[in-house]
Amino acid sequence: MMTATLPGTLSPERRARALAGLPGASVDVVVVGGGVTGAGVALDAVSRGLSVVLLERADLAAGTSRWSSKLVHGGLRYLAHGEIGLARESARERAVLMGSTAPHLVRQLPFLVPDAAGRDVTALAEAGGRAADVIRFSVPGGRGSLPSTRRATSDEVSRLVPGVRPGRGGVVFWDGQLVDDARLVVALARTAASYGATVLTGATVTAVDGNDVHVQVDGEAARLRAGVVINAAGVWAQQLAPGIRLVPSRGSHLVVPGSVLGSPSAALTVPLPGSRSRYVFALPQPDGLVYLGLTDEPVEEPVRDDDPVPSDPEVAQLLETVNQVLAVPVTRDDVVGAFAGLRPLVLPESAGTGPGDATADLSRKHLLHWDGPVLSVVGGKLTTYRAMAEETVDAVVGRLGRGSARSLTVRLPLVGAAPRPALVRVNAASRLVARYGTEAPVVEALGSAAVVAGRLETVGELRFGVRHEGARTVADLLDRRTRFGLVPADRERAVPVAEQVLTEEL
Structure with a gap:
């Protein structure tokens, strides 16, 4: 079989070579977890001159990273909570993805907040959108990356989302949308491989004993040595770092044909009843489907290996919320699919032990935590994966005393990228x-x-x-x-x- 030579090809032949070279290998960094965080860390580390092996027990993007809303967003919700730093970081990283690293995977997407949801709602959305525009103007590459927030006429509302009850206007703001979150992860892993990283799926890390990493792959046990082990296992991070305190949250989406909303070209945005910062989105996809999301439900039971599923109350909540502004309601019969993911929310060490304390201290910020040679990076969100990876590898370079002190990834295009x-x-x-x-x-x-x-x-x-x-x-x-x-x-x-x-x- 003749195969074209492409950067970072993860071919069956390359995997065979990686397997043969794994036992007894000694590398600077072993990354555990092949989601967006782990793949981002692998790329940052190998591009700084460190030797890297990424080990993923199942497949690239097999966990939370493929269950997002497929958005590269500027953190409008963070503004509502006064978290200006998080919002600015999100806007900066969105501009990096759209302008440098993955312009082929990210497109501009208008978000419509219709007056049918209430003029007080659209007034708040307009104020938030304009504040987000100001933050976007302040970051490198942000000014020209998206259009600005504005009012929309009733005719424009009907054109953007035909399913909305007619006769009223609304507010339009803009954000970024990934064509596919899993494709971003694959592109990151392949780009890391193009710089020399070993990327191995189907490889389960069973233990870390000092600098020895024990792996089970294709039914065989292997051991390799690492200067540092990066634990990027998301909601499963506690398996390598039991001291980390996580409170997973389930985010669920429904999949419906775009035709039930009139084949929208904008994301319909409807606030959850009683909330000023949480919205349900009807997100149009390039394939003609629409994703309805997003919930935010605490997960009390232990995290399992199989895929989470939306609960009946979540399905009802999503449908009831979006139907507030639609001329023809979406019903359960319209739903052709559903998916859910678990966010690895971090409970800081300062948090109390009671349920009330835990809820108050949950954060979308990420955590770096050393435990011997294991550095866990957990939390955060897809949009800011690169910034998380940069901070993580900064710590690794400081610990190892080698590798470039400066990250290159802010201007490093992923495979397939071009202006x-x-x-x-x-x-x-x-x-x-x-x-x-x-x-x-x-x-x-x-x-x-x-x-x-x-x-x-x-x-x-x-x-x-x-x-x-x-x-x-x-x-x-x-x-x-x-x-x-x-x-x-x-x-x-x-x-x-x-x-x-x-x-x-x-």
């Missing part, structure tokens, strides 16, 4: 360019036939996932390299094609 004028000139379908950037022609050449009728994904995307992106199973292909899994009925139809591709490519 927007160059992306427009890429000779491939625009949908593929939005997902693969400059590599889209390679994907297109691998096969343009649809995987299943009525969906846009191609067989070439599945082949590319195996040859270049480390996909090894049907779930890897259908739930992460593509997102068939968000609509179970479509996933079922795609399984035979995915199995055939795996048979031919592995």
Whole structure:
């Protein structure tokens, strides 16, 4: 099988070489966890000259990182809580993603807050949007990255979200939207691999004993040595660092056809009853679906390995909230899929032990915590992964006494990235360019036939996932390299094609 040479290719052959070289290896940094945080840390570390092995027990983006709202947002909610520093960091990192590191994966998205939700609501949204604009103007690259907040006429409201009750205006503000959060993680991991990092999925870290890291991979035990172990396991971080205090929160989304909202081009934004800072969004996707989210439910039970699911009260809350402003309500019969993720919210050491204290002290800020040679990085959010990684590797460089003291990732493009004028000139379908950037022609050449009728994904995307992106199973292909899994009925139809591709490519 002839395979095109691409930067950071995670091919089956490369995985075989990584497995052969793993036992007894000695590296500067072992990263545990292949989500956005772990992949971001691996890239920052290897680009500073450190030797890096990233170990992920399942697959890239197999955990929380694929269950986000797919937004690169500027932290409007943080402004409502007076957290100006967090909002500014979010705006800065959004500008980095949109302008330097991944312009192919991020697009501008208008958010509509309709007057149908109440003029007091839109007045508050307009004030918050204009405050966010001021913060955006203050960060490098922010001024030209998005349009400014403004009022919208009733005609414009009907054009942006036809499903909203007609006759009233609203407020429009802008933010960033990822074409796919899992694709960002894969791009980070491949970029790290292009700089020399070893990226190994299906590798479970069973213990860290001093500088020895014990791994179980493909049924075999292995041991390697690391100067530092980065624990980037998210809601599972306590397995390596029991002293960390986490209070996971479940965020749930429903998947509906865009047609039930009139095929919107803007994100409908409706406040939760009684809240001035929490909203339900109806987020239009490039494939014609709409995601309704987001809930924020504390998780009391122990975190399990299987995927979380929305509860019935969450489903009801999402539908009831968005239906407040719709001419024709969305019903449970309209729902074609649902997904949920667990946020690893950090409980600071200063917090009390009672439930009231815990709720008051929950934070979206991230935590760095040393435990011997293990440095845990947990919390934060997808938008600020790069800043989290930079701070983490700063600490690693200080501990090891080697590696560049300065991060390079603020201007380091991910695989497939290019300036927007160059992306427009890429000779491939625009949908593929939005997902693969400059590599889209390679994907297109691998096969343009649809995987299943009525969906846009191609067989070439599945082949590319195996040859270049480390996909090894049907779930890897259908739930992460593509997102068939968000609509179970479509996933079922795609399984035979995915199995055939795996048979031919592995």
